[in-house]
Each structure stands twice: as structure tokens, then as C-alpha cells.
Amino acid sequence: MERWDAIIVGAGPAGCAAGFDLATAGRAVLLLDKAEFPRHKACAGGLTRKSLRALRYSVAPVVRETVSAIVVERRSGEAATLTSRKAVCAMTVRQELDHFCWQQSVAAGAEFARIGAILGVEANREGVAVRTAEGEYRGRFLVAADGVHSRVRQLLYGDRPAWFRRGFALEARVVPANGHSRDLVFDFGSVRQGYGWVFPKGDHLNVGLGVYNDAGQEKLDRPRLEAYIRERFGEARAEHVTGQYLGFGAEAAPAAEERVFLVGDAGGFADALTGEGIHGAIASGQAAAEAIDGELRGRKRAQPAFGALTAQLRQDLQLSTSGSRWFYGNLDVGYRALTAPVFRTAVINAYANGTKIAALANAVRRFARLFAASA
Ligand SMILES: Cc1cc2nc3c(=O)[nH]c(=O)nc-3n(C[C@H](O)[C@H](O)[C@H](O)COP(=O)(O)OP(=O)(O)OC[C@H]3O[C@@H](n4cnc5c(N)ncnc54)[C@H](O)[C@@H]3O)c2cc1C
Numbered sequence: 117m118e119r120w121d122a123i124i125v126g127a128g129p130a131g132c133a134a135g136f137d138l139a140t141a142g143r144a145v146l147l148l149d150k151a152e153f154p155r156h157k158a159c160a161g162g163l164t165r166k167s168l169r170a171l172r173y174s175v176a177p178v179v180r181e182t183v184s185a186i187v188v189e190r191r192s193g194e195a196a197t198l199t200s201r202k203a204v205c206a207m208t209v210r211q212e213l214d215h216f217c218w219q220q221s222v223a224a225g226a227e228f229a230r231i232g233a234i235l236g237v238e239a240n241r242e243g244v245a246v247r248t249a250e251g252e253y254r255g256r257f258l259v260a261a262d263g264v265h266s267r268v269r270q271l272l273y274g275d276r277p278a279w280f281r282r283g284f285a286l287e288a289r290v291v292p293a294n295g296h297s298r299d300l301v302f303d304f305g306s307v308r309q310g311y312g313w314v315f316p317k318g319d320h321l322n323v324g325l326g327v328y329n330d331a332g333q334e335k336l337d338r339p340r341l342e343a344y345i346r347e348r349f350g351e352a353r354a355e356h357v358t359g360q361y362l363g364f365g366a367e368a369a370p371a372a373e374e375r376v377f378l379v380g381d382a383g384g385f386a387d388a389l390t391g392e393g394i395h396g397a398i399a400s401g402q403a404a405a406e407a408i409d410g411e412l413r414g415r416k417r418a419q420p421a422f423g424a425l426t427a428q429l430r431q432d433l434q435l436s437t438s439g440s441r442w443f444y445g446n447l448d449v450g451y452r453a454l455t456a457p458v459f460r461t462a463v464i465n466a467y468a469n470g471t472k473i474a475a476l477a478n479a480v481r482r483f484a485r486l487f488a489a490s491a
Contacts, residue, residue, distance in 0.1 A: 120146045120255035122408050123246055125268055127228065128157065129394050130380025131261030132217040133401030136172055139225035141409045146253060147218075147226045148246070154215035158287055158358035159394075160315045160322045161208040162300075165468040167395040168206055170402070171217075178216045180318040181207040183300045186464055188455060190447075191305040196455035198464040205300060205468065207317050237271045239373045257408045257418065258376045261401060264363040266382035272373060279368035280384050283310070285326030285391060286336045286359035289317075293351040296321050304451055308334055309444040310391070312344060323348070328362070328388045328440055362386040362393055366400070366426070367434035374419055377404035385429070389436040389443065390467065399429050 121143040124131045131147060138145045149155075163175070182203040189195045222228055232249035237258070239245075244258040246268075260268035264282065298316045306312030310327035323345055325336050338357050345354045363381035372378055377400075379385065385396030403425035411418035443450040454463055 123255040126262035130397035130401035135221035135226040137405035158360040283328040287324035388440040
């Protein structure tokens with residue numbers, strides 16, 4: 117039976133990032149997914165500057181628009197525009213982005229197989245095995261990149277491990293009857309513990325609602341999103357309304373099985389402040405690849421290496437989680453601080469670059485406390 121250096125379950129941004137790096141390093145990589153590509157994924161497809169920087173290749177062929185300004189809204193009529201000299205976010209359609217990334221991984225040498233149900237997963241000191249309806253795959257390492265409902269995580273750690281948290285977001289493809297602006301909008305007046313968004317995609321808009329803290333989650337469903345779209349755009353064609361959970365909590369995840377790495381949404385690498393998950397998926401996937409390749413080269417053991425390689429990311433996520441609880445719990449004050457002229461440039465650049473977003477969230481929190489005390 118063939119024995120792979122690494123088996124990767126899930127070929128979204130996390131799995132493709134891991135697959136690309138391992139294949140480029142000359143490793144025998146098997147990429148498994150239950151879907152054939154291209155496939156749909158509920159997602160607004162916004163790639164911040166930090167996501168673009170993390171990718172090993174240009175995704176220009178699938179970028180529909182780039183934006184350098186963000187409109188943030190609180191209630192109808194209350195809005196501020198944050199601008200940047202550089203592009204802040206590249207707008208893609210996830211079906212196109214994921215297909216493109218999948219093609220890069222396969223071109224780099226990863227072998228792809230479509231699978232049905234995963235019946236079992238085993239991991240021990242010798243290696244890993246994934247048992248599927250079609251047969252068993254054996255390898256030295258396993259990367260679980262199978263998204264928020266990860267079957268691998270479920271089989272190894274139970275349905276909802278204590279450290280794992282979820283958000284939920286719902287999106288639609290919208291074509292307003294009277295044309296549309298090309299603004300990227302975050303609307304903090306539309307839901308509690310999250311925001312509504314409008315992302316321009318050239319010939320259409322991606323419009324959605326998302327909640328990012330478990331506490332006080334409110335029901336988001338198709339009628340709610342359709343009402344929101346009517347409210348904003350009047351007559352508009354809303355298509356492909358789809359929702360999905362997002363996976364948070366990587367910052368609190370304990371060290372996992374010796375030869376298994378949970379990455380992307382499966383490992384809780386989405387950001388609970390912004391709802392951004394593609395960057396965490398790419399970065400954690402690449403970290404798993406580097407850790408695996410390092411052990412195969414006889415360097416450090418992969419599991420502690422993965423911990424070290426994701427330490428900064430997990431620290432940032434920790435700050436985002438506390439920033440999220442404070443920001444969405446104190447939205448009036450938070451919004452005023454976020455849009456204060458002194459912070460506007462820093463806020464938009466922090467969103468785009470990511471590295472300082474959590475630190476900035478804490479600065480905003482301190483500023484808001486002072487502001488509230490002096491009001
Ligand atoms: C509505 C919405 C809007 C969002 N907008 C943005 C945004 O604009 N920007 C951003 O950065 N993030 C956004 N996110 C978050 C982002 O979509 C996720 O964080 C990101 O897709 C995680 O990538 P991943 O590779 O971990 O998982 P996924 O992209 O979910 O990929 C998982 C893959 O695993 C496969 N899979 C699942 N189960 C199995 C199985 N049992 N066997 C085999 N294969 C399996 C799936 O078919 C899929 O291909 C949004 C999320 C939602 C829900």
C-alpha cells in the first residue's frame with residue numbers, strides 16, 4: 117500500500133497552502149476532499165493585504181476588484197470612510213479563488229483524490245491512517261484542513277472540544293436593479309456581536325451578515341438576510357444565499373496528537389474580531405507544512421515545531437478574541453473610537469496588514485475608556 121509523507125483532508129485555503137508547500141519541498145502529498153473542484157464555499161472572498169502576502173503565488177487572475185477605502189456604518193445615516201494610500205483588500209469569488217489555489221497545489225505535485233465519508237482516523241507513533249468508504253490511506257502525517265465541521269477533529273477529539281468556538285455568517289450574491297457603488301462596507305448597525313457587509317465583485321455584490329461571539333448570538337437566516345438586502349438596495353436580485361459557521365479558538369487549543377495538525381477553521385484559526393479566516397487558514401496550513409518537512413529532514417519534531425510556528429498567530433487571535441468581546445459588547449463607544457480621526461488611518465492599515473489589529477483593538481479600548489470617563 118502507498119504510504120504518503122502527508123495526507124491532507126480538505127482542499128480549501130488551509131489544505132491547499134499546506135499541500136503547495138509540501139509538494140514544492142518534494143514531499144509525497146495526498147490532498148483529499150469530498151468535493152470536486154471548482155466548488156462553492158459560503159464566503160465573502162475578501163483577501164486582506166496580509167492574506168495576499170502570505171500566499172506563495174499571485175492570485176491576480178482571480179481578483180475581481182481591489183479596494184483602498186472602507187465605509188463603516190453604525191446606524192442609518194451614521195457612516196465614516198477610512199482610506200488608505202495602498203490597496204486594502206482584494207475581492208475574489210471563493211469558488212474561483214479556491215479552484216485557482218487547488219490548481220497551484222496540484223501543479224506543484226500534490227495528488228488529489230475525491231473521497232466519500234471518512235469512517236475512521238488513526239494516529240500513533242508510526243504514522244496515520246484515514247479510513248474512507250473507498251478504502252484506507254496511510255501516511256506519516258495528517259493535516260486536518262476540513263473546515264469548521266471537521267470530521268477529523270470530531271473523530272479524534274469529539275464533537276465540540278471545549279476550546280473550540282463558532283461564529284456564523286450568511287451571504288448572498290446580489291445584483292441591485294439600479295447599479296451599485298464599489299464601496300466596501302462594514303455595517304455595525306445590522307446585527308449584534310457582528311456586522312453586515314457589502315463587498316464589490318465587479319458584476320455583483322456579496323452581501324452578508326455575520327455574528328462572531330457565541331454569547332448573545334442572534335438568529336441569522338435567509339428571510340433576515342433578504343430583508344436586509346431589500347432595506348439596503350430596494351429591488352435587487354439575491355442569489356445563492358448560503359450560510360456557514362466559522363471556527364475560532366486556536367489560541368486555547370492544547371497540543372494535539374503527535375502526527376495530526378488541525379489547521380484553518382478545523383483548528384479554530386479564524387479571527388473573532390474581523391471574521392477573517394482565510395489568512396489564518398493559509399498561515400496555519402503553511403506552518404503545518406513547515407513543521408512536517410522539518411521533521412522529515414531530521415530537524416525538530418513536528419508537533420512542537422507547529423506550536424512554535426503558530427505562536428504569534430495564536431497570540432494575535434487571543435487578542436482578537438478579547439478585542440471582539442469588548443468591541444461588540446460596547447459598540448457605541450467602540451464605533452466612536454474606531455472612527456475617531458486620530459485612529460482612522462491606523463484602523464484601515466491594521467485591518468489590511470493584520471499584524472497590529474489586535475494591538476490596535478486594545479489601544480482603541482483604552483482610548484474609549486478614557487473617552488467615556490471624560491464624557
Ligand atoms: C459567509 C462567510 C463569509 C466569509 N468571508 C470571509 C472573507 O471575506 N475573508 C476571509 O478571510 N474569511 C471569510 N470567511 C471565513 C473563511 O471562509 C474561512 O475561515 C476559510 O474558508 C477557512 O478555510 P479552510 O481551508 O480552513 O476551510 P474551508 O474553506 O471550509 O475548506 C474546507 C474544505 O474541506 C472539505 N471537507 C469538509 N469536510 C470534509 C470531509 N469530511 N472529507 C473531505 N473533505 C472535506 C470541504 O469540501 C472544503 O473544500 C467567511 C466565512 C463565511 C461563512
